[in-house]
Amino acid sequence: MSPDLLTDDEDCHLPLLFGRLLDGKGGARLIQWEEAQGWQPGHEGEVLWLHLLRTHAGVQEWLEDSLGLPEPTAELLTGDATRPRAFREGQTLVATLRGINFNPGAAPEDMLSLQLWSDGHRVVTLRRAPLQTPRLVANDLDAGEGPEDAGALITALTEHLIDRMSHAIVDMNAVIDELEDDTTPNDPDELLDKIVTIRRNCLALKRHMSPQHEALTAIANGAPGWFEDHDRREIAESIARLRRYLDDLDISKESAVVLQDDIRARAAANTQRTQxxxxxxxxxxxxxxxxxxxxxxxxxxxxxxxxxxxxxxxxxxxxxxxxxxxxxxxxxxxxx
Structure with a gap:
């Protein structure tokens, strides 16, 4: 089955979408909601990962009571303020990231939020609408080829988010190239509508990806000590790739503007010739x-x-x- 078609194993009675207990060697086992309550590391390198539905009733209270999160932090993780950001809170890391919406019928600019909290032993991710990135990382863990600790889990999540952004950008560039190759458009109005859509997508993606760049930089520079040097290097590489994607968005937007002006100039020339x-x-x-x-x-x-x-x-x-x-x-x- 294609990764884009995978769905969370959601139980409407529980906030837990899925859980994994990392073994520190790239693998993990399933963990249920009841077992996760009051969990403590059984051996060195064991990490608990819970992926929750943030709109489920009682999630904020569980974050405050079971994890001891301050009320503002719990509200941030469960609220609708989804602008990408990240900050350190003692020995914990709190972040809100964004990913491309690949759900059926969604547009690329309809980006989805992924809230994240970790203290180095536990990682909690929360989402509202289905987001495939956590499931892709869980699949890697199930195959024994996943992250080994909390820092690697966070970097794996960010890498998958950014990888999937590139797919949307490549698709837009392919459409622009196809439109540029069409030297004799049959319907200029239809082409102009496509170009307007591309420009709108570029602006929307950049509006979300620019603060994501700042959030990843905050993780790389300000994460607690359990976020190791190799994790910071991985995040730095993700930041560089995201910077390249932002540059690609600028190029795509400028290409769309040039193509739009060219089509309008051709239409005006045809009109003048007819007149x-x-x-x-x-x-x-x-x-x-x-x-x-x-x-x-x-x-x-x-x-x-x-x-x-x-x-x-x-x-x-x-x-x-x-x-x-x-x-x-x-x-x-x-x-x-």
Whole structure:
């Protein structure tokens, strides 16, 4: 099954979406909500990871009572203030991060929040809407190839979040390249709508990814001592990749602007060319229309009216001569 289709094993009666007990060697075993209550490390390197539904009733109270979190911190982890940020609180790390929404029917700019708390022995992540990043890390643990400690678990989560951001950026760049290769668009309005959507996505992604860059920098610089040097190096690498993605977003946005201006310029040129042709045609037929209109009025003494068919051909010849003179004159003026 594709990772994008995996879902949390959610029990509507419990806040726990899933839990893992890391063994310190890259593997983990399942842990249930009841066993997690009052958990203490059984041996060196054992880490508890709980992934919770933050909108479940009683989650904030559980954070305060079982983990001893201050009320403002518990409110931050369960609230709707989801702007990316991170800070150290004693020997604990608190963070709010954002990830791309790959749920069916969602747009890339509909980013989802992932709240995180850790004291080095326990890691608690919380989400509102389904987010596949925690499940991907859990799959690595189940395969015995996951993170070994709390710091590595946090870096793995951030790496997956950033990796999935790159997919959205690559998809947008592919659409821009396809539009740039279409030199003869059939429907400029449709193309302009696509470009506007791309620009809107770029702006929305950057609005969330820029503070995420600051949050990761805060983790790298201010995390507690249990967040080891190699974890800080991994976070620094994630920060560098995120910086590159932000630059890619700027390039994508500028490319979309250039493409938008080009399409509008082509449409304006086509409109001007059409108006020019219409003006030339109108100029050519204006004298002819005047003559035919003058001779077609229903009054007496119309010239050539008594000449019969000879009068008709005289008028036709006169109009033809006027047309020929106009064509020669327009060519001499290089109007066409």
């Amino acid at each position: 020019y042709v219409l003006a030339v045609v109108a100029g050519v037929f204006l004298p002819l229309t005047f003559i035919t209109g003058l001779l077609g009025i229903n009054v007496g003494d119309i010239p050539l009216a008594e000449q019969g068919s000879h009068g008709f051909w005289i008028i036709v010849g006169l109009c033809g001569a006027i047309l020929a003179v106009e064509v020669l004159l327009l060519r001499r003026l290089k109007w066409f």
